[in-house]
Ligand SMILES: Nc1ncnc2c1ncn2[C@@H]1O[C@H](COP(=O)(O)OS(=O)(=O)O)[C@@H](OP(=O)(O)O)[C@H]1O
């Protein structure tokens with residue numbers, strides 16, 4: 352926590368909130384909330400001064416920052432978006448303060464469909480507006496058309512484009528517009544969903560009002576029907592000590608899958624990863640974590656498009672494995688953790704590459720199992736100890752799990 356923070360890329364959720372703070376969609380808020388406001392929001396649904404406000408809008412910053420410091424907030428591509436003037440800072444990094452925009456946000460899909468509330472209010476020019484906030488397709492337009500007619504209002508479709516489903520919601524709004532009266536407006540709003548439905552609804556109402564709505568209809572929630580497992584993306588993630596058998600089983604699995612021919616396979620071989628994707632990284636905790644995140648990122652991209660990715664790094668830390676699981680599940684794919692639980696003594700006895708001997712001799716520092724930790728998974732979907740079984744039997748166990756889960760037919 353010692354280093355002074357001068358710039359920072361907030362998380363996806365915080366960035367979405369930032370955009371709405373900057374555009375005025377979160378009026379009267381001018382920045383991230385601090386302790387007193389958050390307390391009042393939780394207790395009474397107002398800010399500390401009594402102004403109605405339904406939901407927390409928060410930011411976490413690492414590093415050191417004191418009241419009055421300025422921190423530049425960047426988008427994921429590194430473009431400066433805003434300057435935050437720190438007001439308060441909690442020990443856990445929660446930071447409040449006003450934000451000032453540096454330019455129109457350009458990151459994320461459908462940037463052209465974003466407009467500020469002021470621009471939309473200008474366009475409405477005093478006419479009544481019926482806002483429809485949507486997170487899923489509108490299956491029935493009759494209520495919207497009837498209500499708009501009754502109010503003599505312009506229809507304002509506000510697709511809440513956040514995360515994976517964002518682009519689909521915007522497409523649904525553009526499709527709906529074609530069947531709605533002329534003059535219907537579509538404005539993409541990156542409002543991240545809030546966990547509690549009532550709070551989410553209230554926040555949607557605030558945002559709709561900021562955009563000039565005189566009435567608000569909340570569109571249906573997204574219905575996510577996951578495809579059958581054999582069409583869903585899958586990441587098979589092997590973890591275990593060096594020499595436990597991860598690569599051998601992973602290669603066997605890849606070959607069996609290629610032979611079956613029913614799925615596309617991406618194999619992220621540990622050595623290839625270390626020579627290319629993670630070239631130059633060491634075996635410090637930070638570098639191992641980064642290595643695993645990179646592997647997770649690539650595997651999730653393959654799985655996002657329905658592919659099956661196989662990875663076989665040591666991945667000694669539980670938190671980092673969990674991060675990868677979340678990364679994969681957030682793109683709508685499945686994650687299968689296989690713990691190759693061959694005990695250290697057996698791995699050391701095999702010592703295929705002579706690494707254990709060198710590690711014991713003190714020639715390799717931070718060697719997993721010898722002088723560096725391996726956190727045993729307690730969330731493995733399959734555990735295989737290869738001490739007394741053949742390679743074929745080990746591969747068959749994994750393939751059997753894929754078959755019984757329906758991932759492979
Ligand atoms: N200090 C230290 N600790 C552990 N392993 C070491 C180390 N130095 C080199 N190696 C070799 O690197 C391979 C492990 O790399 P990974 O990318 O799988 O490790 S990690 O997941 O980032 O922890 C591992 O290969 P495998 O035997 O295939 O597991 C080792 O051969």
Ligand SMILES: Nc1ncnc2c1ncn2[C@@H]1O[C@H](COP(=O)(O)OP(=O)(O)O)[C@@H](O)[C@H]1O
Nearest residue numbers: 592593594595596597598599737740741742745
């Ligand atoms: N049932 C088994 N499954 C996998 N490997 C086995 C098995 N039995 C013996 N081995 C041997 O153990 C070694 C495992 O090495 P490797 O697959 O490179 O491990 P890791 O990738 O975990 O470091 C190989 O020499 C392999 O032939």
